[in-house]
Amino acid sequence: xxxxxxxxxxxxxxxxxxxxxxxxxxxxxxxxxxxxxxxxxxxxxxxxxxxxxxxxxxxx
Numbered sequence: 001x002x003x004x005x006x007x008x009x010x011x012x013x014x015x016x017x018x019x020x021x022x023x024x025x026x027x028x029x030x031x032x033x034x035x036x037x038x039x040x041x042x043x044x045x046x047x048x049x050x051x052x053x054x055x056x057x058x059x060x
Contacts, residue, residue, distance in 0.1 A: 017046055
């Protein structure tokens with residue numbers, strides 16, 4: 001997983017949500033490092049079930 005997309009988005013004032021189980025990385029260790037450390041200050045880390053539920057609730 002690259003930080004090159006979420007970081008500039010956050011720098012431009014966007015609220016970034018990273019859907020962790022819809023991303024991939026070079027290895028499980030890199031994925032863990034990105035979602036547990038590198039991206040925690042610039043993105044909300046979530047999963048597809050939570051994001052889907054939130055979007056469904058807003059549509060009703």
